Amino acid sequence: MRSLSPRTAAAAALTGAICAAGSLAAGTGSALGALGPRAEAGCQVDYATADWGTGFTATVTITNRGPGVDGWTLTYSYTGDQRLANGWNGRWSQSGTTVTVAGESWNAQLAAGASVQAGAQFTYSGTNAPPAAFTLNGTRCDTGGDPTDPPTTPPPDGPAPELEVSGNRFVDSGGNTVRLLGVNRSGGEFACVQGNGIWDGPMDASSVAAIKSWNVNAVRVPLNSDCWLGLDNVDPAYGGTAYRNAVKNYVTLLEENGITPILELHWSHGTWTGYDSHCETANAECQKPMPDAEHAPEFWRQVATAYKADTAVVLDLFNEPYPNNLQVMDYGQSWACWRDGGPACPGLTYEAAGMQDLLDAVRSTGARNVVLVAGNSYSNDLGQWLAQKPSDPTGNLAAAWHSYNFNYCKDASCWDQQLAPVAAQVPLVAGEIGENTCGHSYVDTLMAWLDARGASYLGWTWNTWDCSSGPSLISSYDGTPTAYGAGLRDHLLALP
Incomplete structure (x- = not known):
């Protein structure tokens, strides 16, 4: 989602992905032998x-x-x-x-x-x-148990689990399957570069306790490359060491509460003023079509160095690439651009880093953390993800996908075509789900589809915005849900 700061929320509009044509061969499970229709022994x-x-x-x-x-x-x-x-x-x-x-x-x-x-x-x-x-x-x-007992409890106090990829699942150090279910906590991508602080709203123990009370076990934290690197356009009070320490403190707080932090590059450098432009500056002051080669790889080298000893931290390479929406390259070329950047992105007015470049930057530090790689067309299109996915020597790679009721790929037929084949091979994380109806009928249907396939998902966003201009889960940081947020909260609370 385009980060909807108080200044930009009302004007934001998101262009989704075109649901690429595809086919899905129905899978078959292993035979269980001659099975009777009756559970005879209990x-x-x-x-x-x-x-x-x-x-x-x-x-x-x-x-x-x-x-x-x-x-x-x-x-x-x-x-x-x-x-x-x-x-x-x-x-x-x-x-x-x-x-x-x-x-x-x-x-x-x-x-x-x-x-x-x-x-x-x-x-x-x-x-x-x-x-x-x-x-x-x-x-x-x-x-089993007392049916009047509370249905679930929040994730236990820390530490958050160390994670790796096993087939199409995340597993902890004991080999237990882990699904990442939670929320996004927006603010770290825009407040710093706007000179308004580092975060948007409280990021203290009580605010994390409120998040945890929804049975959340993962929080995605959008970041800004200019602020992390401390570039000249950022107030030193909000960038560089101050920013990195604030991120570190929040990561520690999440982990102490048993919550997986997902660190994600949301706003980055690069000048794009063509079709679907969101700002006219090279600075990381809005969402760009692709990460930039000048600063994004260095951002990830530094982040990976900071967290390579902590595999409880998940790294999400880039929020929502959208080279397919620029009207300067065809669909196939946009996927080549997505993967390789540089010369593979004709018509782009700055040198882009591809997903392979960013992954290489992470792995060059020795980091084995799980890495999420978002799809094309604002991360709503995974049609060529398997064919174009970057090469990862560790195997700790997962697919990220974003879905809103106003995207193109927004129904089960598209999900079956595009997502199911991906989810069958690698872990699938719907890093942002939401709707701008102020209700939750769309996410209810989507969460059920994702549950059926063991996929992960996180609602956008744990911020107190107007839900119609930017899907907001809460009306207060004490965890009071909006009508939309109530749908996600109640669904998470019903899960074991």
């Missing part, structure tokens, strides 16, 4: 809710305690007027007070000892008592 269901008074999300975690099954259906009943609105990770339906959820084609097989999770959103009035019993394929299930 099952367990853990039920959790996030309730806001007139509605709630319900999450059911089903653990098969019997032999493997090929096809599962869970049934339970409410005692009040709870009514199903929508569901994910399963085929949900309701008849009277009875709710049924059946496995999808991709999660229908449930091996012995395996678990599957599905969720749904409901409305209600009056009381919202939990179901008393659950039946899986006709077998009564045990219930």
Whole structure:
């Protein structure tokens, strides 16, 4: 997202990606043998809710305690007027007070000892008592824990997990899968270069506690290359050592709370005054089409040097490249520009660094941190990401994607074409999701799609802006959500 500072929020408009044509071959899982339709030896269901008074999300975690099954259906009943609105990770339906959820084609097989999770959103009035019993394929299930207990707790106190890539997953040092689920904390990309401080709003322990209360385990922190490097156009009080120390202090605070920091280059150098220009200065005072060769690689060499001993820190190379939107190169050439920069970017009026250049700068320091590489067309297009991805000797590379209701790639058909093949090969992080409707119907649908594929996502943004001019999750830094933010908060709270 274009960073929406108080001065620029109302004027911002984002051009999304064109959903490139593609095809997806349906994958098949490994066979489980001759599997019966019935969980004969038992099952367990853990039920959790996030309730806001007139509605709630319900999450059911089903653990098969019997032999493997090929096809599962869970049934339970409410005692009040709870009514199903929508569901994910399963085929949900309701008849009277009875709710049924059946496995999808991709999660229908449930091996012995395996678990599957599905969720749904409901409305209600009056009381919202939990179901008393659950039946899986006709077998009564045990219930895990007390269904009146709080559904989730925030991430534990630190340290944040050390991360690496394993196939299409992030894993911690113990080999456990980690999904990055959280928010963006905008401010570090614009306040410093505008002479208004280093951050936008509080970045102290209480503000992090408010973020953590949403069951957040990752915070993306946009940065400014001019401020980090302490260039002459930045007030020394807000740049150079002062800026780097402020970033370090915030990273430490996040990690102490068990939260993964994602450091990202958002505003960079370079003069572009052609189509889709956002400012006429070379200084890092707005969003540029590509990172610059003059300063961006040095920015990443310094950041990587500072954090190479801390693999709990994730590095996001560049916010939203958009060479495909400049009307100076065709689609194929724009992807070559994206990867290689320099001469591969005809028509660009400054020398660009490509994604390979920035990754090389990081790896030249010996840093093995997980690196995110955003796609083309404001990071909304991943159509050529797999074909053009930079080479990484460590294998700790993941794809970043941004999605808003006003982008081009904004429906399941495009996600299935563009994203699913990427998510099948490398970790997929939707580094920014949001909508400018001040509601959350779009992100609800998107989060369900991402959940089904084990992808990560972070809402834009934990700032108190007008949600219609720049999607804002909160109206107060104590964590009071906007109507849009309530959708993300309730969904995160319903996740285990």
